[in-house]
Amino acid sequence: MALKNQYLADLLETVKKRNPGEPEFIQAVTEVFMSLEPVAEKRPDLVEAGVFERIVEPERQIIFRVPWVDDNGVQRVNRGFRIEFNSAIGPYKGGLRLHPSVYLGIIKFLGFEQIFKNSLTTLPMGGGKGGSDFDPKGKSDGEVMRFCQSFMTELCKHIGPDTDVPAGDIGTGAREIGYMFGQYKRIRNEFTGVLTGKGLTFGGSLARTQATGYGLCYYANEMLKANGKSFEGQTVVISGSGNVAIYATEKATELGAKVVAMSDSNGYIYDENGIDLAVVKQLKEVERKRIKEYLNFHPEAKYTEGCKGIWTIPCDIALPCATQNEVDAESAKTLAANGCYALCEGANMPSTPEAIDVYFENNMLYGPAKAANAGGVAVSGLEMSQNSERLSWTFEDVDNRLKNIMKEIFKSCDEASKEYGMEGNYMAGANIAGFLKVAEAMKAQGCV
Numbered sequence: 001m002a003l004k005n006q007y008l009a010d011l012l013e014t015v016k017k018r019n020p021g022e023p024e025f026i027q028a029v030t031e032v033f034m035s036l037e038p039v040a041e042k043r044p045d046l047v048e049a050g051v052f053e054r055i056v057e058p059e060r061q062i063i064f065r066v067p068w069v070d071d072n073g074v075q076r077v078n079r080g081f082r083i084e085f086n087s088a089i090g091p092y093k094g095g096l097r098l099h100p101s102v103y104l105g106i107i108k109f110l111g112f113e114q115i116f117k118n119s120l121t122t123l124p125m126g127g128g129k130g131g132s133d134f135d136p137k138g139k140s141d142g143e144v145m146r147f148c149q150s151f152m153t154e155l156c157k158h159i160g161p162d163t164d165v166p167a168g169d170i171g172t173g174a175r176e177i178g179y180m181f182g183q184y185k186r187i188r189n190e191f192t193g194v195l196t197g198k199g200l201t202f203g204g205s206l207a208r209t210q211a212t213g214y215g216l217c218y219y220a221n222e223m224l225k226a227n228g229k230s231f232e233g234q235t236v237v238i239s240g241s242g243n244v245a246i247y248a249t250e251k252a253t254e255l256g257a258k259v260v261a262m263s264d265s266n267g268y269i270y271d272e273n274g275i276d277l278a279v280v281k282q283l284k285e286v287e288r289k290r291i292k293e294y295l296n297f298h299p300e301a302k303y304t305e306g307c308k309g310i311w312t313i314p315c316d317i318a319l320p321c322a323t324q325n326e327v328d329a330e331s332a333k334t335l336a337a338n339g340c341y342a343l344c345e346g347a348n349m350p351s352t353p354e355a356i357d358v359y360f361e362n363n364m365l366y367g368p369a370k371a372a373n374a375g376g377v378a379v380s381g382l383e384m385s386q387n388s389e390r391l392s393w394t395f396e397d398v399d400n401r402l403k404n405i406m407k408e409i410f411k412s413c414d415e416a417s418k419e420y421g422m423e424g425n426y427m428a429g430a431n432i433a434g435f436l437k438v439a440e441a442m443k444a445q446g447c448v
């Protein structure tokens with residue numbers, strides 16, 4: 001679908017010319033612009049204030065060399081990124097992705113999405129994202145530590161508890177955050193909440209590990225409730241078996257659903273009796289093994305090589321929790337044909353634009369990532385608050401706040417979709433509600 005609003009259509013052309021070779025970033029901007037057409041019509045003051053032009057241009061882009069020495073004494077070099085996209089409503093905030101597919105376009109798409117997601121949480125956080133093309137898989141602890149120390153040696157010049165507060169993402173879990181925090185503290189000689197997702201012994205928040213997966217299910221639950229449905233007795237397929245997927249599986253099961261499939265980048269398991277999460281946690285969180293090994297514990301389950309087939313498993317609710325563009329139009333059509341009526345995104349931008357069209361054509365309930373997976377950054381915001389007051393809250397306290405935040409996020413998506421004449425389109429609702437708060441702040445702060 002093409003943009004009808006001429007101003008936004010022209011601006012999108014400029015964005016394409018100015019950011020060549022970055023399809024994921026263009027995809028993210030296009031999706032947001034599609035939703036913002038009625039805003040551009042209704043709010044000429046925001047157009048005049050140049051908000052649309054400014055919001056698609058990162059405030060700062062940092063690219064740096066990350067040299068480190070492997071276990072054989074060989075010098076290796078990776079590329080590090082930090083995109084400080086928008087600080088209108090708070091310090092830059094967003095995770096660090098460590099994956100061989102990382103390049104500027106991926107970090108820019110993630111940073112752009114983060115602006116709206118952070119705004120939706122109602123907490124004062126701007127948008128940022130970073131990472132490296134370093135692959136922690138198959139590396140020793142020593143190699144990961146040397147990489148993280150080298151990465152932070154440069155990154156520490158640009159971040160700070162009131163400036164820019166990174167967190168985890170794909171490939172960056174508690175181990176990596178620990179090494180990075182240690183190096184920051186050593187170089188800067190200060191103990192501050194400069195990173196979130198920290199270990200519980202040095203300023204981490206209870207429930208941060210669970211936050212994105214739990215938050216996803218809280219959001220999905222609100223969406224289901226608003227449409228007369230619930231998780232109770234439903235069959236659920238969840239892609240990925242990392243941080244988000246594991247805790248989405250835990251919460252969906254707690255809410256009465258049966259999760260029958262999970263995956264990693266090699267393939268997927270199907271267990272019609274319901275996934276044994278204790279086994280997945282042991283394999284993934286403790287032993288860092290492949291999902292295939294699940295069969296050693298449950299030989300009755302099935303393993304299939306390749307990721308895409310997971311969407312051919314019949315289910316009521318699908319929760320993609322692995323990576324961008326993992327659900328294409330063909331997979332979306334198969335899901336709908338097999339009776340899947342709701343899809344809620346744990347990963348960032350897991351659906352291609354064509355897949356999203358299929359959801360709407362089939363009247364599926366669609367919970368977009370920037371709203372549905374905002375629980376992680378919301379609890380990161382709560383970790384920042386606890387660090388500032390040098391206190392730690394109980395698990396129940398943080399979990400209750402998370403639940404309320406996810407409820408409020410769903411409410412703002414729902415209300416914005418109604419106000420702008422697109423009832424039930426939570427993607428448009430999320431983009432509009434997230435955008436408006438940042439846009440008002442940018443307008444009020446003048447041309448900066």
Ligand code: NDP
Nearest residue numbers: 169170171212240241242243244264265322323347348376
């Ligand atoms: P993890 O690294 O813990 O897990 C990622 C999972 O996805 C793994 O099972 C991994 O398999 C799989 N995966 C990664 N890349 C690919 C790929 N190219 N193709 C197929 N499978 C892949 O990451 P998270 O769980 O933290 O993140 C998952 C998604 O959720 C990402 O999109 C992330 O941006 C998003 N997200 C995460 C948040 C958080 O708090 N952690 C917050 C908000 C969003 P393998 O191990 O084989 O690589």
